[in-house]
Amino acid sequence: MVTRRRLLAATAVAALFVTAPARAQERLHVVASFSILGDFVKNVGGDRVAVETLVGPNGNAHVYAPSPSDAKKAADAKLVFVNGLGFEGWLERLVKASGTKAPIVVATKGIKPRERAGDHGHDHDHGRADPHAWQSVANAKIYVANIRDALIAADPAGKDTYVANATAYLAKLDALEREVREVIAKVPADRRRVITSHNAFGYFQDAYGLSFTALQGVSTEAEASAKDVAAIITQIKKQKVAAVFLENVTDPRLVQQIARETGAKVGGTLYSDALTDEKGDAPTYIDLIRHNLRQLAAALVS
């Protein structure tokens, strides 16, 4: 898997060197607001498009503060891709400050927004719509279609390339969605409840029938108190969840104790808002969904 990816990357780099001089002028400079969106744009744009992401891998778009160089990136871009649904609260000011003439493309256009229900004190700085629409692969396909149309509008000469790239990528997403459904289908009905420390899986829940609940009251990375641990255990018992994903609890001994006392499985990290860097578990969107799926399957399918 890793070697294949490396091979692909090497080929891509080689291709870049071969074609770069000829295409240097043609490459369409665009900006995407965060890493997952940037990955979509890269897949559709191929080597006709140079993508820069404002919030890079492992970054948190919720609390991001744009820098002057971000304003410059936006000013130079021909297109600015954003998620919308209130995800990038900082974007409006950035666009104004940079004075960019580039059209803003909202990638979630046409996606039915989901109300943020049961959002207990998880203080995200956006409105009532849940912005994490990419967590459903079906939605990701809408992102890709929007990106394709926007790129064609900005660069009509590349239409064939964009359509071909988008079609190929959509086929991969179709396969990915089938994979998700197959794995989730294996989870017994009584084990489909999960607690996570980040409330970002609402679309995944609606699309694939797993129930996610956010962990309440524990947000600190400092040493957990007896109160925190008791709260986690009470919630697991009360909601009869089958697995809990605790990114915030770093002490492995404590995680084992919680698992022992509740009988719930304690899983690893689920990625929600950002890709990891190349060395991480989720350098691309497809890797991210696959990683999350593996984690869920490991915890839920006995």
Add this chain to the structure above:
Amino acid sequence: MSTLYEIFIGPFSEFEFMQRALAGVLALALGACPIGVFLMLRRMSLVGDAMAHAILPGAAVGFLLSGLNLFAMTAGGLIAGFVVALLTGLVARTTELKEDAALATFYLLSLAIGVTIISLQGTNIDLLHILFGNVLALDDQTLLLIASNATITLIVLALIYRPLVIECVDPGFMRTVSRAGGPAHLAFLVLVVVNLVSGFHALGTLLAVGIMMLPAAIGRFWARDITLMILIATASGLVAGYAGLLVSFHFGVASGPAVILVAGALYVVSLLFGHVGGLVRQLFPGRHLEA
């Protein structure tokens, strides 16, 4: 009444991790508090702290060699602690160097060796985080270790009680009547190490010294008799352990520091109002006489 139950007993009846934590700190207090009293009476109150530093590198090396493994970390800590304790005792009894100076040199060397080994390994782990035990996450093995350490401590203490007390009170007399002083002293130092290692699994290295020394100081303010002093120290250690866990449960503060802070509060009360040399007693001795 039900609210009283919820405040004082509920947390322990409802949650298994609280029961384990309670068993852990109680066992720890049973062993460590008597040790603390003897340390205090021998003017070795800071030895616990120095020993904790001596143990730390051993435990860290154990961790580096085999991960978060109870036995490796325990063995590493015990070896480092024993070596420092034995060398200290040897040097103090055979050369001009006094006990405190000998201990200072050896624990600093142990610390330096530990840090060097860790840096040579080049791992970038947050050692402090790993080395701070978590009283909320005691598994069966760790509990068993703490409990057996407390048992061993009490038995050995009973065996060497006489020479230990006499040496505390009158070392010169002890030397004229018996040769047991040296072996008893060494056995005592070994017990200090054993209890610090227990404490470091439950509370973390630095707080382990707290559960040893604070109750001893509390006992000093209430009793002149050494037996009573040990009993009061142990009782206040037990109370601090129980109340500290409750504080952590109800107010959401980290458990280890909560236990020590409760002991600290008891200490302040004793310092002010203690029968033996408490500040208020010293300021108003008349009332004592009239009463």
